[in-house]
Amino acid sequence: xxxxxxxxxxxxxxxxxxxxxxxxxxxxxxxxxxxxxxxxxxxxxxxxxxxxxxxxxxxxxxxxxxxxxxxxxxxxxxxxxxxxxxxxxxxxxxxxxxxxxxxxxxxxxxxxxxxxxxxxxxxxxxxxxxxxxxxxxxxxxxxxxxxxxxxxxxxxxxxxxxxxxxxxxxxxxxxxxxxxxxxxxxxxxxxxxxxxxxxxxxxxxxxxxxxxxxxxxxxxxxxxxxxxxxxxxxxxxxxxxxxxxxxxxxxxxxxxxxxxxxxxxxxxxxxxxxxxxxxxxxxxxxxxxxxxxxxxxxxxxxxxxxxxxxxxxxxxxxxxxxxxxxxxxxxxxxxxxxxxxxxxxxxxxxxxxxxxxxxxxxxxxxxxxxxxxxxxxxxxxxxxxxxxxxxxxxxxxxxxxxxxxxxxxxxxxxxxxxxxxxxxxxxxxxxxxxxxxxxxxxxxxxxxxxxxxxxxxxxxxxxxxxxxxxxxxxxxxxxxxxxxxxxxxxxxxxxxxxxxxxxxxxxxxxxxxxxxxxxxxxxxxxxxxxxxxxxxxxxxxxxxxxxxxxxxxxxxxxxxxxxxxxxxxxxxxxxxxxxxxxxxxxxxxxxxxxxxxxxxxxxxxxxxxxxxxxxxxxxxxxxxxxxxxxxxxxxxxxxxxx
Ligand code: MSP
Numbered sequence: 001x002x003x004x005x006x007x008x009x010x011x012x013x014x015x016x017x018x019x020x021x022x023x024x025x026x027x028x029x030x031x032x033x034x035x036x037x038x039x040x041x042x043x044x045x046x047x048x049x050x051x052x053x054x055x056x057x058x059x060x061x062x063x064x065x066x067x068x069x070x071x072x073x074x075x076x077x078x079x080x081x082x083x084x085x086x087x088x089x090x091x092x093x094x095x096x097x098x099x100x101x102x103x104x105x106x107x108x109x110x111x112x113x114x115x116x117x118x119x120x121x122x123x124x125x126x127x128x129x130x131x132x133x134x135x136x137x138x139x140x141x142x143x144x145x146x147x148x149x150x151x152x153x154x155x156x157x158x159x160x161x162x163x164x165x166x167x168x169x170x171x172x173x174x175x176x177x178x179x180x181x182x183x184x185x186x187x188x189x190x191x192x193x194x195x196x197x198x199x200x201x202x203x204x205x206x207x208x209x210x211x212x213x214x215x216x217x218x219x220x221x222x223x224x225x226x227x228x229x230x231x232x233x234x235x236x237x238x239x240x241x242x243x244x245x246x247x248x249x250x251x252x253x254x255x256x257x258x259x260x261x262x263x264x265x266x267x268x269x270x271x272x273x274x275x276x277x278x279x280x281x282x283x284x285x286x287x288x289x290x291x292x293x294x295x296x297x298x299x300x301x302x303x304x305x306x307x308x309x310x311x312x313x314x315x316x317x318x319x320x321x322x323x324x325x326x327x328x329x330x331x332x333x334x335x336x337x338x339x340x341x342x343x344x345x346x347x348x349x350x351x352x353x354x355x356x357x358x359x360x361x362x363x364x365x366x367x368x369x370x371x372x373x374x375x376x377x378x379x380x381x382x383x384x385x386x387x388x389x390x391x392x393x394x395x396x397x398x399x400x401x402x403x404x405x406x407x408x409x410x411x412x413x414x415x416x417x418x419x420x421x422x423x424x425x426x427x428x429x430x431x432x433x434x435x436x437x438x439x440x441x442x443x444x445x446x447x448x449x450x451x452x453x454x455x456x457x458x459x460x461x462x463x464x465x466x467x468x469x470x471x472x473x474x475x476x477x478x479x480x481x482x483x484x485x486x487x488x489x490x491x492x493x494x495x496x497x498x499x500x501x502x503x504x505x506x507x508x509x510x511x512x513x514x515x516x517x518x519x520x521x522x523x524x525x526x527x528x529x530x531x532x533x534x535x536x537x538x539x540x541x542x543x544x545x546x547x548x549x550x551x552x553x554x555x556x557x558x559x560x561x562x563x564x565x566x567x568x569x570x571x572x573x574x575x576x577x578x579x580x581x582x583x584x585x586x587x588x589x590x591x592x593x594x595x596x597x598x599x600x601x602x603x604x605x606x607x608x609x610x611x612x613x614x615x616x617x618x619x620x621x622x623x624x625x626x627x628x629x630x631x632x633x634x635x636x637x638x639x640x641x642x
Contacts, residue, residue, distance in 0.1 A: 003044070004032075004245075005235060005244050005245075006031055006043075006044070006246075007045070007047070007243055008028045008046075009050075010093065011048075011049055013071050013078070014058075015290065016297075016518055017077060018295045018297050018298075019326060020288060022298040022310075023314055024278065025047060026085070027320065028045055028087075029045065029089070030447050032045040033466075037445070037469055037470055039471075045088060046234035046235060047092055048092050048095070049078055049092075049094050050095055051071040051094055051096045052207075054207050055129060056071060056209060057207070057208070058128070064519055065519060074517070075096075084302065091235060093234035095211070103229050103232050104211045107225075107263065108213065110267035110268060110269075115161075116161045119159070121157070123152070123154040124137070125137035125151065126150060126152075127146065127151075128148075129146050130143060138571075139152050140571050142572070147601070155206050157219075158201065158203040158213065158216075159200065160259075160262070161266075163198060166193060166197045169193050170193055172261065173186065173193075179271075179273075180274075181274060181275070181389070185250060185277045185321075189258065200259065202221065203216070203219040205218045207220055228256070231272070242269075242273060243273070244273045245272070245273065245274045246272050246275045248277050249278060250280065251280075252277075260272070277321075278320055280323045281314070282324065283325075284327050285325055295511075297511070300507045300509070301506075303506055304499060308449070310331070311447055313334050315391035316338065316395045317334060320389050321390075328503050328504065333496065336493055338399060340494070342399055344491035346406060346440070347487070348488075355487065361480075361481055362480050362483075363427035363480060365476060365478070365480060366428075366431070367435050371405060378400065381397045391447065398443050401436065402440060405433060412425070435476065435478040437455070437459065441455045453465045458486070459484055460485060461482075544599060546617065547600040547640055548596075548638065548641070549638075550568065550569045551568055551591045552566075552575050553567045554586075556583060557610065558608075559608065560583075562584055563580065563581055563583055564579070564583045566616070569637055570637060571637045571638025576598065578615070579608070579610050579612040581626070582616065582628065595630060596628055599615040
């Protein structure tokens with residue numbers, strides 16, 4: 001059987017691993033197990049860390065460490081995280097590994113040789129966080145992707161002729177419709193490439209922390225040219241390239257689906273077979289970010305409820321490919337309903353009844369034909385969903401089978417059959433339950449491997465579950481006479497409140513541990529000012545994006561005598577539409593041309609049918625009219641208040 005080589009992104013080491021990174025790596029681990037079950041051999045999963053670039057250099061400086069020391073530490077933290085969670089990553093490639101540098105240089109040399117690289121110069125805005133030129137931005141503009149301020153830089157670079165690949169890329173997307181999955185993401189890439197492609201710079205001279213371009217000091221490779229090559233260096237010399245699957249988050253699809261194929265073509269190397277971009281994991285419906293302080297880490301969840309509970313939740317709750325929500329409450333609810341009550345209950349009751357009635361020996365089949373048929377349909381359908389990485393649908397199908405078996409047991413009422421002495425029917429009932437349990441256990445193995453292996457052992461199997469293949473999922477393969485083990489609950493029921501508290505306590509401790517590791521001073525606990533109001537930390541304050549803006553136009557709002565509708569220029573391509581309750585204090589025409597302060601990162605909302613994209617800052621006087629905040633000196637539009 002053929003090989004299967006899949007990858008996760010290589011993660012930046014400017015942050016310690018959190019549940020977002022874990023999400024991708026868990027999904028990759030599940031796919032790896034599934035591919036092995038389908039008979040691919042060998043199945044190799046590569047992951048690693050992306051360690052170059054300014055962002056990392058700055059994070060190291062902030063931690064008072066050399067980039068090498070800092071990256072060693074955080075890379076190790078990622079590696080340990082995957083081990084702790086029991087993820088079967090086969091290769092862990094660091095971009096600071098000398099072996100990798102050779103591969104990057106080799107890729108570059110091949111692109112030079114084929115004539116796709118030239119030297120040019122660039123002056124413009126750069127987003128350090130995304131390591132991306134923002135061609136359309138003016139000085140002072142924020143990055144359109146992450147909203148952070150861009151920086152102006154001028155440098156001589158090596159350029160890659162990406163523009164030469166537009167037609168070839170479009171043809172490839174057309175010829176290989178499954179190259180980019182899911183379909184919505186494919187359409188986004190198509191639309192982007194159809195607009196036309198600009199050449200991209202693939203080296204930097206302003207950064208020291210990178211793979212040097214041979215004989216071209218001070219050029220180092222652009223982090224993305226460096227990072228993408230990891231997929232090759234991770235398996236260099238093993239005959240595993242091309243990758244069968246790159247699993248990534250949706251925000252880095254363009255690099256993978258546009259740049260990467262072009263680099264590979266230029267170097268005359270084969271393309272990966274598929275790129276699957278999944279959605280974002282949100283925390284309580286909000287984007288997770290360090291600055292919001294709403295990041296979740298995986299190990300406290302594993303410690304409290306087990307790695308499988310997290311794996312199951314992430315792959316069942318979120319439709320893979322869409323954005324999805326994480327919450328502790330939903331996690332524990334799902335654990336209780338699907339794992340403790342669903343699969344756990346089916347396993348314990350089935351095994352207990354076999355112990356009770358047959359002294360722990362599997363009775364004779366062949367089992368109920370209707371359940372056998374339901375199992376066949378469920379296996380086919382779940383495997384098909386798994387194949388398209390539709391984990392939630394596959395799991396829903398498997399749990400449908402669990403419910404069908406539960407219902408069957410209740411209807412057959414084996415406890416009555418035992419009493420009435422209907423031994424043939426009793427044996428057939430318990431064989432049906434045990435055989436269905438065997439099939440379910442094998443099918444859920446890719447998603448909850450640790451728990452599935454426990455149930456497998458309790459069913460009396462000596463061969464490891466890892467050795468199971470999809471061809472073993474046919475009905476009737478459970479041998480009568482097999483001795484089972486004592487039944488013990490694999491998913492003890494969790495008390496929701498206690499469990500959530502436990503996980504939150506663990507999370508707080510893990511946060512401090514990671515912050516210490518990153519060289520960040522852990523936030524001091526909230527303190528209280530003399531007047532009883534809570535102090536906030538500087539981190540809280542910087543969350544508020546206060547900007548200087550100029551009023552471009554102002555008008556009354558129909559039917560609302562206190563409101564004015566303003567257009568305020570804060571240095572963005574379009575002025576902000578802002579609805580402000582200042583009409584009693586200011587005439588619209590007196591405001592035009594006036595500098596004001598606005599809160600720029602307030603969630604937009606509708607007032608009287610008008611969108612308000614921010615808030616104007618004013619002194620609020622008791623019983624009096626608002627007074628707009630203003631400056632004595634002239635200040636440029638877009639300036640940030642700190
Ligand atoms: N270093 C680059 C990738 C280079 S690949 C050649 C990078 N690193 S990253 O550390 O920012 O990791 C991004 C990836 O982590 C996402 O593409 C996704 O796989 C995963 N995720 C990080 N946060 C996530 C969520 N909140 N939700 C889902 N996935 C997330 O980009």
